[in-house]
Amino acid sequence: MNRKIALIPIDARPVTRELPKQIARIGGWEVLLPDKEKLGFLKKPGNINSLSDWLLKVAPEVDGFVLSTDMLAYGGLVPSRINSDELQVIFKRIELILHLKKIYPEKPIMAFSATMRISNNYVNEEEKEYWEDYGEEIWQYSYHTHRYVRTECEESKGKVEKLSAVIPPDILRDYLQTRERNFQVNLSLLDLVENGTIDVLVFPQDDTSEYGLNIEEQESLTDFVRKRQLSSKVFIYPGADEVANTLISRLIYKLEKVAPPTFFPVYSGETGSHVHAMYEDRPICESVKGQVFAFGSYTVDNANDADIVFAxxxxxxxxxxxxxxxxxxxxxxxxRNIGEWVSRVHHYVRKQKLVAIADVAYANGADPAMLPRLLDGVPLSHLCGFGAWNTAGNTIGTVVAQAAMIYLQKEKPSIPFEEVQGNIEEQIVLRLLDDYLYQTIVRQEVRKAVNLETITNETLLQEVAFRFNEEAKVFLEKYSLDYEIKNIYLPWNRTFEIGIRLAKEGAN
Structure with missing residues (x-):
């Protein structure tokens, strides 16, 4: 084996491009990535032709592929929502996957394609331009259209009629055509699974609710998957940005020929485990099952039967x-009871179980009531994963992948233990700095201190870097973490996400 995988990510953000590479490194694998410049920028699509050329160029030296069809077909996740290319043009681009399998039939291909989200606001930063005028109305139209189909609720029928009169016909028609085109592309991917071109396919549900045209599409896709008996190869669940981590780890296990670990979930509250996370259509406990199953494993009912305790x-x-x-x-x-939960985590650590932490109390950041107690009670070196970023699915899928790589090295070591330990420690420190220090603390400080409507990109970066570096210095020193911040950047020139370059103190 070359111990290399080629990844086409959904865009160039650190969590979608760099994080999968970092996770694979824990397991002694290398992920080959196209240059950031080829992957576009927010609404600007990636260079599809250049990406295709890159993929064919690196194909001989890798053992398998993980491909975002949103990038290959549209130039990225955000461009998939605003692209206006003809369906036949999109189908032609996807033929690259067929070509790849024809040349390398022995190399597995795992792919993912998001079901198009529906944003419930007037922010058009990641949507079509008309979203600033009709975004909430389109969301309501979608919600009540599906709700009426499912429940025959007369209230929803009336709202759809009123909204149809409010949203200009050309805008509504354009939106529905965009959805239909994306749905047809997703249906075509099922053909590639059925004929053996794609080995595993994920349809992540990007920002969902109980009803909506996106949910209706997911139900249709689920029906097609059942009828075509593809349930062992096609997975539909909430997520998007973390799917590359899931598929990279699944592919590595397939190539290593190692049975995947089992997971025992331990929740800080029974009620909370059944709460529907924001931007998802199911209880948190079901999201955990969905992410574990997509990786290729399952949960068990007690710690003794589990390879990994999933806190x-x-x-x-x-x-x-x-x-x-x-x-x-x-x-x-x-x-919920955080103190008791941290004590349980400590108990399993003392019992020498592999323990990973998925913090989903909040979307878009770590829990400030929990994190200090965890860090005071459990040494980082005793954890095999941590995450608290963006949606519950983003966090859960990432932590499943982290823990799986640690377990792999326990079962089939391919790199020195010190290197494994160093890789996961750096991973956890990065997530703490991003998910806790930045998302929970610094981001709010910055948003209160500046006018985001008028500030320049350069001044915004300076403000973020100054505040973050000040907080990071105190944080790293407090918990005796021997790392230093090499660089801070804003991948999309906004406060929502951050890029961090981290290095061990004293390293070049």
């Missing part, structure tokens, strides 16, 4: 959102 910090009554500052008072309630 999930959940909200008390409702998940909050740290980026939007919503429902913050519903998280740290008497419906």
């Amino acid at each position: 999930v910090n959940v909200p008390g009554k409702q998940q909050g959102d740290l980026a939007l500052q919503k429902f913050l008072g519903e998280v740290d309630t008497s419906h």
